Amino acid sequence: xxxxYFIGILFVLVILLSFIPxxxxxxxxVKFYSTxxxxxxxxxxxxxxxxxxxxxxFIDKDGNEGRLYASxxxxxxxxxxxxxxxxxxxFTLKKFENNTFFITFPFIPGLEEKARIILFHVPVAWVSVLxxxxxxxxxxxxxxxxxxxxxxxxxxxxxxxxxxCILATVTGSIWARFNWGSFWxxxxxxxSIFILLLIYAAYFAxxxxxxxxxxxxxxxxxxxxxxxxxxxxxxxxLPRITSGLHPGSADxxxxxxxxxxxxxxxSFEMRIIFFLSLIAFTLLYFxxxxxxxxxxxxERKKI
Amino acid sequence: xxxxxxxxxxxxxxxxxxxxxxGLYYEIVKLEKRLKKIEKKNED
Numbered sequence: 001x002x003x004x005y006f007i008g009i010l011f012v013l014v015i016l017l018s019f020i021p022x023x024x025x026x027x028x029x030v031k032f033y034s035t036x037x038x039x040x041x042x043x044x045x046x047x048x049x050x051x052x053x054x055x056x057x058f059i060d061k062d063g064n065e066g067r068l069y070a071s072x073x074x075x076x077x078x079x080x081x082x083x084x085x086x087x088x089x090x091f092t093l094k095k096f097e098n099n100t101f102f103i104t105f106p107f108i109p110g111l112e113e114k115a116r117i118i119l120f121h122v123p124v125a126w127v128s129v130l131x132x133x134x135x136x137x138x139x140x141x142x143x144x145x146x147x148x149x150x151x152x153x154x155x156x157x158x159x160x161x162x163x164x165c166i167l168a169t170v171t172g173s174i175w176a177r178f179n180w181g182s183f184w185x186x187x188x189x190x191x192s193i194f195i196l197l198l199i200y201a202a203y204f205a206x207x208x209x210x211x212x213x214x215x216x217x218x219x220x221x222x223x224x225x226x227x228x229x230x231x232x233x234x235x236x237x238l239p240r241i242t243s244g245l246h247p248g249s250a251d252x253x254x255x256x257x258x259x260x261x262x263x264x265x266x267s268f269e270m271r272i273i274f275f276l277s278l279i280a281f282t283l284l285y286f287x288x289x290x291x292x293x294x295x296x297x298x299e300r301k302k303i
Numbered sequence: 304x305x306x307x308x309x310x311x312x313x314x315x316x317x318x319x320x321x322x323x324x325x326g327l328y329y330e331i332v333k334l335e336k337r338l339k340k341i342e343k344k345n346e347d
Contacts, residue, residue, distance in 0.1 A: 015320065018316075019313075019316070112312060113312040113313045113315070113316060114312045114315055114316065116313075116316045117315065117316050117319050120316075120319055120320055120323055121319065124323060160330070163326060163327075163329075163330055164326075166326070167322065167323050167326045170322055170326075171319045171322055171323060174315065174318060174319060174322070175315070175319065177305075178308060178309065178312065178315050284327070288327070288330060288331070288334075291334060292334060295334055295337050295338055295341070298338075298341050299337065299340075299341060
């Protein structure tokens with residue numbers, strides 16, 4: 001099978017698989033007023049049971065008991081999440097539901113449906129790092145052989161990496177609006193990707209500033225190597241040694257001491273789909289990369 | 304607008320996927336333009 005068809009099928013599969021599975025723990029929103037001290041941990045997982053008319057008992061997973069007044073609770077037995085809705089000033093209950101589809105995603109408090117974004121946001125960021133790596137690889141090869149072909153490949157890869165880097169920033173900033181409250185929070189990872197964008201923007205500025213082809217190729221090859229040296233520091237090290245909002249930062253409780261971003265809260269099924277998405281985006285990158293190389297090759301022949 | 308996305312957070316995921324595809328589409332449109340230029344030169 002040809003690669004392009006394989007990529008197409010893989011993407012259809014990934015998008016379907018990331019939208020169809022339900023988050024277990026969805027639905028049954030009930031407005032109620034609580035006597036539990038919900039300022040401690042929100043949302044609280046627990047079991048709800050009826051005491052008398054409109055009076056319910058809520059026991060959270062630590063055994064803390066609370067009374068709440070509610071009406072129209074249809075499913076009284078089960079595990080609930082208590083969530084305070086700060087915009088409308090009431091509490092909602094979220095109950096676990098049985099799923100009809102064979103794959104389910106875990107209910108991550110606070111993330112809920114938005115947890116699916118990780119299946120697209122992280123692979124895009126990963127592809128940008130890969131593209132910058134390949135840009136450096138061809139930069140080194142150019143310096144070794146002085147073959148013009150490698151210079152072209154180095155630029156093409158860097159420009160694709162820049163595009164993916166912008167996409168990762170934009171999607172991340174939309175996600176941040178809904179989870180952290182504002183589009184830009186100067187979280188360590190946000191700061192470092194911003195600096196990375198500036199570094200690679202300077203790369204293109206450098207290229208367009210020099211007119212002599214040989215000099216341009218040589219200087220930009222050297223610059224692409226130096227630029228990539230900063231990438232591991234900005235993407236992998238800095239966000240893990242400083243405390244921030246992203247998972248995997250130094251003060252993240254789910255991975256003490258800092259760990260991989262995808263570690264927190266992902267179930268086995270979700271991880272499989274995540275890696276499928278990672279493969280799909282990587283292959284897509286290589287496909288567009290070869291397409292770009294072919295076009296530049298044609299352009300060169302015509303001159 | 305914000306409230307709609309806040310209530311239906313599945314649409315936030317849709318928005319993110321659409322943005323990624325718009326970005327990739329833009330890249331392919333740019334490639335197509337370059338190809339067209341080459342084709343024009345070929346004709347001349």
